[in-house]
Amino acid sequence: MQRIVFGTSGWRGILCEDFIFENVKIVTQAIADHVIAAGEKEKGLIVGYDSRFMGERFAREAARVLTGAGIKTFLCNRDTPTPVIAFEILRRKTAGAINFTASHNPPEYNGIKFSPSWGGPALPETTHDIERRANEMMGEVCYKECHLDDAVRAEMLSEIDPMKTYLEDLAGKVDFAAIAKLGTIAVNPLYGTGRGYLAEPLMAHGVKVVQLNAHRDPYFGGFPPEPSEKYIQDFINMVKGDPAIKLGIATDGDADRFGIIDDDGTFIEPNYIIALLLDYLVRVKGMTGGVARSVATSHLVDAVAKKHGIEVFETPVGFKYIGELISQDKIIIGGEESAGLTIKGHVPEKDGILACLLVAEMVAHEGLPVRKLLERLYEQVGRFVTKRENITLPPEIEAAFADKLKVAPATIAGVKIMEKVTIDGTKFILEDGSWLLFRKSGTEPVVRLYAEAPSEVRLKELLAAGRELILS
Template identity: 50%
Template sequence: MTQIRFGTSGWRDIIAENFTFANVRLVARAIAEYLLAEGADRPQVVVGYDTRFLSEAFAAEAAAVLAAHGVRVWLTDRDAPTPVIAYEVICRGAAGGLNITASHNPPEYNGLKFSGPSGGPVLPAVTDRIEKRVQELLAQPETPRPPLGELEAKGLVVRIDPRPTYLNRLRELVDLRAIAAARLKIAVDLLYGTAGGYLDEILREAGCDVQTLHGARNPAFGGAAPDPSDANLQELATIVRSGGCHLGLATDGDADRYGIIDRDGRFIEPNYILALLLKHLIATRGWRMGAARSVATSHLVDAVARQQRVPMYETKVGFKYLGELIAQGKVALCGEESAGLSILGHVPEKDGILAALLVTEMIAMAEGRSVQSLLDTLYTEVGSTIYARRVNLHLTLEQQERLADRLNDLPTRVAGLAVVEVNRLDGTKLLLEDGSWLLVRSSGTEPVVRLYLDAHSETQIEELTAAARALLGV
């Protein structure tokens, strides 16, 4: 067995290779023992799952193991988005949440996310303990347990519908009246994921004319990863253009990420959405707590924070670090370039449904303007045009072996610009004299090295990308 490792967002592996029922039982038992060791008296855990192959069966198996080891389980009665499970943890005062999902990964993957009592992902100190205990349990015989039906009959596993409670929370967080007044036409691509009956339903409740794509369950996700990226949303873009829609909205497999298509079919980078929504939240809510972003996220949101004179925080990659700031009430908005976002008073976890609704609210209040028009105005207000890009680099074994040496021998200039600071918070980030930057970081969820860039023009983006490739020997 390949060792079970928790990355930036849980444990993910290929189904039937390392993501097996036996291994899910091991992880569930390790989680149960962790919770009991923390001194919780009859701890409670919310268990949910996504639309992937066998996800409901993996969730049932995990629920049975947790219950057999002294943990009361609230098991969702259907596939449920990650933010919904997070909110249910908070509402029930549970000790945590266990979610069977591989999020936006390709269909051959499944995974397991473990969240704490705040509803947000647990920190590495916790997952390290779980990983260690799993390795210890491998040497022990598996403990027999009662069947799930028997545990349900005893009230140790209870089926729940978390949907009404979560939808009520969205009604509190989003101005549905403003959306209704705008009479918007919106296309929604659910990418065969868990957001069906959530995002599309609340938009219809708000009076929108909604066209839904890929709302049925398909564990193969139509042959592609359920990732709301530019490449995966071309069908949505075509429908938005041809149908005269005001917006195209999408969520990933477990609805913790979002994708935005403007009225002309243009994909709007999540980096830009963060900056636009920070400005929108300050203007409409009067929030002055500031914002937080990961080290890999564009500094456009920093420019808005400076212009609005609110604080800005930077964290490692991984929403668990950003979520801590939401849980502490320090920020109005936190987000990352990979389409994760949450706001003050909500779960310390990514919520793609909420993000899509906030963009809808912003457009509803924009008096007929497009997202790109709002972005152009923002560039004028902050005095800088910023373009962001992420490139996945598949390195050869030789290139991987030389990577550390290359990153320890850095140039003083890149693409003709002086390097003014090197940031090693998470990866290696070179900040340049004109405010542009590049970051090299190994992915925590995929076997790639990622290159992130901020620049002031499309031409400069290409120059920095070429310079970074030369630096890495790619």
């Protein structure tokens, strides 16, 4: 049997291989035991799921195990976005939630994500405890299951629909009246849980909406449900082909990530959206506090922070670290280059729904498309161009890679290294302000290479130097 291992966003596996009912029940019991040991049994747990195969079934089996362990369970009545589940944890003051989701992974995957009572993704000390408990139980019948009808009669199980309260709260954080003046908005929930969460509130406030991929499809149209340029060409072509569309907004499978398409069909990198929204929230909405970004995220964020005189928190990759800062009310906005962000006063979890609506508000208020807003920002703080590549390692290089970066070279691409950052991976900051980050995958023989420079030409030089350093 394979060990249960929680990554940055929970335990994920391939359906019918390791992600099977028996393992799901064991992990659920491990979470129940963790909650009981923490003295939070009486608070109950929420159980949700995304739009993947068998999501409802897995959720119901988890509810049987939880109620069998004496934990009151609130079962979502339809596939539900991850940020909405986080909102419901805080609203109901539960001990947390179990969410069946593999986020943007391909359709053959599913996963379990545990979020504790503070609403963000579980921190490593929590996931390590759940891992330990689960792996100690592998191969044993270690749980007691309660029939769901009996659980309902005992008032240990109830179905919930958290959409209304979440959208009511969102209406206080987004200026829908401004968005209504923008014009037509294209919405693409990528067959996932964002269905209805973007289009319905927009239409309720008088916005004309056109939709694509707005029905449930566990195959996600044959692609991973990720709103990146590679996987949403149908949406890009839709926006490009209709001059009435002023903005395209998309969410991933569990609606915690966002994708933005400008009115001319240009895909806008998430890195730049984080910086643009930081500037907008400070300058227009008057928000105060710091800003958080992962070590792999653009330093355009830092340049905007410097412009406004605010503190920057650099975190390891994994939104739990940013969520913790939101929970502590230390930051205005926190984001990652992988298209996750949230803001002060909101959930300590990535929220693609909120991100999309804030971008729509910003574009409507400023009266400019996103690319022109970005050019305006570049004029104020300088230009930043960022890219990520995955480098597959031959076996002989993978074995030696851990030692390769322990001793930093004096220069990269002819420029002196000024600083070495080892928060997560190895990041070299160069004398001209450009940087390279090397992060080894924990699950495959791949190094993720991130680079940022003030121009495309310089970026290509950096990436070439990074590839040479990895493969030499």
